Each structure stands twice: as structure tokens, then as C-alpha cells.
Amino acid sequence: MPQDASCDSLATPTSTSLPHTVEVTAIITTLNEEAAIEACLRRTIAVLGDDAEVLVIDGGRDRTGEIVTALSAEFPAIRYVKNVNDRGKGHAVHEALARARGRLLIQIDADLQFLPEEIPLILLPLREQKADLVLGSRFASGATRLPGSTPPLRTFGNWLTSGYASLLFGHRMTDLLAGMKAWRREVTEQIRLVSENCSYDAELPVKTVAAGFRVVDVPVTTDARQGGVSAIRVFRDGRRILWDVTCYRLGLK
Ligand SMILES: Nc1nc2c(ncn2[C@@H]2O[C@H](COP(=O)(O)OP(=O)(O)OP(=O)(O)O)[C@@H](O)[C@H]2O)c(=O)[nH]1
Numbered sequence: 306m307p308q309d310a311s312c313d314s315l316a317t318p319t320s321t322s323l324p325h326t327v328e329v330t331a332i333i334t335t336l337n338e339e340a341a342i343e344a345c346l347r348r349t350i351a352v353l354g355d356d357a358e359v360l361v362i363d364g365g366r367d368r369t370g371e372i373v374t375a376l377s378a379e380f381p382a383i384r385y386v387k388n389v390n391d392r393g394k395g396h397a398v399h400e401a402l403a404r405a406r407g408r409l410l411i412q413i414d415a416d417l418q419f420l421p422e423e424i425p426l427i428l429l430p431l432r433e434q435k436a437d438l439v440l441g442s443r444f445a446s447g448a449t450r451l452p453g454s455t456p457p458l459r460t461f462g463n464w465l466t467s468g469y470a471s472l473l474f475g476h477r478m479t480d481l482l483a484g485m486k487a488w489r490r491e492v493t494e495q496i497r498l499v500s501e502n503c504s505y506d507a508e509l510p511v512k513t514v515a516a517g518f519r520v521v522d523v524p525v526t527t528d529a530r531q532g533g534v535s536a537i538r539v540f541r542d543g544r545r546i547l548w549d550v551t552c553y554r555l556g557l558k
């Protein structure tokens with residue numbers, strides 16, 4: 306499939322707007338993920354089946370685009386979008402939502418910390434109508450954390466933000482910042498996502514809870530990042546996420 310036109314929209318779309326024509330859309334945002342993206346896509350395609358599309362929204366400057374475009378010739382389900390004025394992971398997800406045609410949506414990080422083989426596990430509660438949004442949790446009972454997957458400082462930051470958001474929104478979430486999550490498209494048709502940076506990971510589940518949808522944690526396996534460099538700065542981003550979660554609660558964002 307040909308590469309999508311580059312996107313550089315002024316008014317960022319924030320919700321799912323196209324009618325759904327496939328069962329599943331997988332959203333993969335990338336910032337210089339040339340080391341992991343091919344394996345991530347092959348492993349994702351292998352578990353999704355035919356009635357699916359995979360959107361890669363790329364804000365980086367490495368060979369990710371080249372690799373994804375070549376793979377899209379082999380797998381027509383893959384669409385590559387060069388996010389020209391990329392403003393962060395949240396912005397990339399907004400651009401994906403404007404293009405997504407799935408009844409169910411999955412967002413999985415490209416760095417293979419979360420395993421594409423476990424995508425069916427997080428889709429199950431949606432398919433069984435037991436949840437509207439599912440978080441692939443590194444910290445729920447039954448989760449497996451492989452060596453290097455959850456360094457202590459990040460684990461503490463995640464524990465703090467997850468606990469704070471759970472208290473504020475009255476619903477226990479064990480891994481607010483899960484890098485693999487899935488939801489019914491009605492969720493992102495209804496809620497309004499505004500954060501263009503890393504706060505997106507918190508904004509989606511808390512606004513989903515606030516809108517009265519069912520949010521469920523499913524224990525998953527996590528591994529260390531496979532190559533590339535993390536975009537996260539623990540103190541800067543931790544503070545930002547705590548502040549933004551407060552703003553979401555107060556209706557300021
Ligand atoms: N388009 C785009 N993608 C991004 C940006 N920042 C991160 N990503 C992608 O979003 C996913 C999550 O980013 P990571 O840097 O792995 O963040 P994280 O998983 O929260 O942090 P680590 O635990 O350190 O890996 C990866 O696939 C990144 O390539 C960005 O600014 N723009």
C-alpha cells in the first residue's frame with residue numbers, strides 16, 4: 306500500500322472520526338525505532354489476522370520510515386504516516402485516531418517492551434463485552450517482568466502516578482502508563498484527548514473512567530526495551546503527568 310500523505314495538520318484531530326470498516330486497528334507511534342520496528346510489525350501482523358490495519362505514525366529521523374515502507378509492500382495492512390511536525394506521542398496518537406478504521410483499537414509501543422503476542426489477551430475482555438478499555442499491566446497480580454523491563458525509579462514513578470490517578474478518579478489502575486492498551490472505538494469517539502506529549506498515556510484511561518466506561522487491567526509480560534533510546538525523562542515527565550492528571554480531574558484540560 307502506498308505511503309499516506311505526510312501529515313502536518315494545524316487543528317489536531319483528537320477523536321476517532323471515520324466509520325469503521327475493519328475489526329482491529331493497531332497504532333504504533335515511533336521516534337527513532339529502527340532497531341525494533343521490523344520485528345514489532347512482523348510479530349504484530351502475525352497475531353492480528355486479515356481483518357486488521359496497522360498504522361505507524363513516525364516522528365523520528367532515522368531509517369524507521371524506510372523499513373516500514375518496505376514492509377508495507379509485503380503486508381498491505383501496514384500504513385506508514387510521516388508525522389512531519391511531530392509534537393510527541395500524544396500528537397502521533399491523535400493523527401492515528403483520525404485515520405483509524407477499526408472497531409477495536411490497540412496502541413502498542415514499538416520498542417518491544419510489551420509483547421505483540423499478548424495482543425489477543427488484551428482484546429479478549431473487549432470481545433467478551435467485559436471492558437471498554439484494557440490496560441496491559443506490568444504490575445497487576447500475575448504479570449511477568451523480565452530482567453531490565455522495570456527499573457526501580459520508573460517502577461516507583463509509575464506506582465506514584467497510578468496510585469494518584471486511581472484515587473482521583475475512584476478506580477484502581479495498576480499501570481496507568483501501560484505501553485500496550487486496547488479500547489472500543491466508541492471510547493475515543495466520545496472522550497476528547499488534548500495532550501500531545503507523554504501525558505497521553507495517562508489521559509486516555511482517566512478520561513475513559515471519567516466518562517463512565519469500564520477500564521480493566523490485564524496482567525502482561527514485559528521485557529527490556531529492544532534497542533533505541535527512551536524518550537522519557539523520569540523527573541520532568543513524572544511531574545508533567547501528575548500535573549496533567551490533576552488538570553483532567555478539574556476539567557482544566
Ligand atoms: N511519533 C512519536 N512517537 C514517540 C514519541 N515519543 C515516544 N514515541 C514512541 O512511543 C513509544 C513509547 O515511547 P518510549 O520512549 O518507549 O516511552 P516509554 O515506553 O514510556 O519509556 P521507556 O520505559 O523508557 O521505554 C515508542 O514506540 C516510541 O518510539 C514522539 O515524540 N513522537
Ligand SMILES: [Mg+2]
Pocket residue numbers: 414416418484530535
Ligand atoms: Mg518504552
